[in-house]
Amino acid sequence: MANLLWLQGGACSGNTMSFLNAEEPSACDLVTDFGINILWHPSLGMELGNDLQQILKDCVSGKIKLDIFVFEGTVVNAPDGTGTWNRFAGRPMKEWVKELSAAADFVVAIGDCATWGGIPATAPNPTDSVGLQFLKKNIGGALGKTFKAKSGLPVINIPGCPAHPDWVTQILVAVATGRAGDLTLDEYQRPKTFFQSFTQTGCTRNMHFAYKVSTTQFGQRNGCLFYDLGCRGPMTHSPCNRILWNRQSSKTRAGMPCLGCTEPEFPFHDLMPGTVFKTQTVMGVPKELPLGVDKSSYIKYTGAAKAATPKWAEEDMFVV
Amino acid sequence: MREESDKELLDRIAKMLDGGLKTMTEPFPEDNFQFDVIVRELAHIKKDDVEKKLVVSGYLNHPIEEMRCMECMYYLNHRKWCNLPEIDLPAEPDWWCRLWRI
The missing domain is CATH 3.40.50.700 (NADH:ubiquinone oxidoreductase-like, 20kDa subunit)
Structure with a gap:
């Protein structure tokens, strides 16, 4: 006892x-x-x-x-x-x-x-x-x-x-x-x-992350939320996509960017206007990159990934 | 009336740019806050006012340094299309605009 x-x-x-x-x-x-x-x-x-x-x-x-x-x-x-x-x-x-x-x-x-x-x-x-x-x-x-x-x-x-x-x-x-x-x-x-892997581990949008296809509006089932909507999945340690919420889903699976709430800095940027649900950029490049990735590698990888993007990745695969 | 195909629209835009259409290539947004100001301006332009969208977004028919549509986050390579909702226009892979993002 x-x-x-x-x-x-x-x-x-x-x-x-x-x-x-x-x-x-x-x-x-x-x-x-x-x-x-x-x-x-x-x-x-x-x-x-x-x-x-x-x-x-x-x-x-x-x-x-x-x-x-x-x-x-x-x-x-x-x-x-x-x-x-x-x-x-x-x-x-x-x-x-x-x-x-x-x-x-x-x-x-x-x-x-x-x-x-x-x-x-x-x-x-x-x-x-x-x-x-x-x-x-x-x-x-x-x-x-x-x-x-x-x-x-x-x-x-x-x-x-x-x-x-x-x-x-x-x-x-x-x-x-x-x-x-x-x-x-x-x-x-x-x-x-629980906190060694990333929120991104197991995310259903990983194919779109790999091919650099961005979700541009809330509610889109295609695309990755990291590039435009401020998703912190690649920088946040949590098993949210391994141990699902309500045994059903997760923020990113439901189209909601990860806010990084298992990291000590949460809420990031002191919740200043324009920092929530928005990827912070400097000269067109995300200010915060996936953990362990440097800017130069990110730029090179983006070029290669975009060139390799298959046609299906640009289309809505969730047709029903 | 028949709708203009993607290819026809792309050709029309190419002609406008080849014809010397002056677009606002500067200032390039240094951060997402400046980016959002341009996007908000674009959001107020009528969807069929192609010329104004080109001007405000700073469309160019050539790359700037190593920046070109092909690597931009909003560009759909196979469709040759800018998928940023406020632009939503075709573009060639070697073009550029000031809303370039990776």
């Missing part, structure tokens, strides 16, 4: 909504099949007021063993570093976060806000928000650069806006069943099993 406590800071509850839609395994499977005891969750917990406060205090003191502490949302520091804009169970949430993290065997940050600050931490960051162990790309965050949970692992970051529900439940199962040693984390403390 592994005790799990889930709290929310500066959050929209999107990751909770996502979590409750998990299928492989489902949120119920965590309890019935994998021995996870959910001590409290903002949408599932029955306790209120003093009863809830007592659970939190018992976790901090060790009276209740806290195996997994899950945090969703940013850690709010405003105003003036006090964190009182986000009070919870009688005190600033940031104080609970620090004490519960120190008491837990594993600390898991769910979603962009908890991992690196996400949208709330976008300039001018009025709530002085940070993630648990990062603020955007900078390590530190609320718990500090050197933080390690009792298990010896730093915060396990599962980013996304929201995170895919099955990324969440599968990592929780791994931790709860004693397989945390199998997890390897990347430089941003994301489990590599």
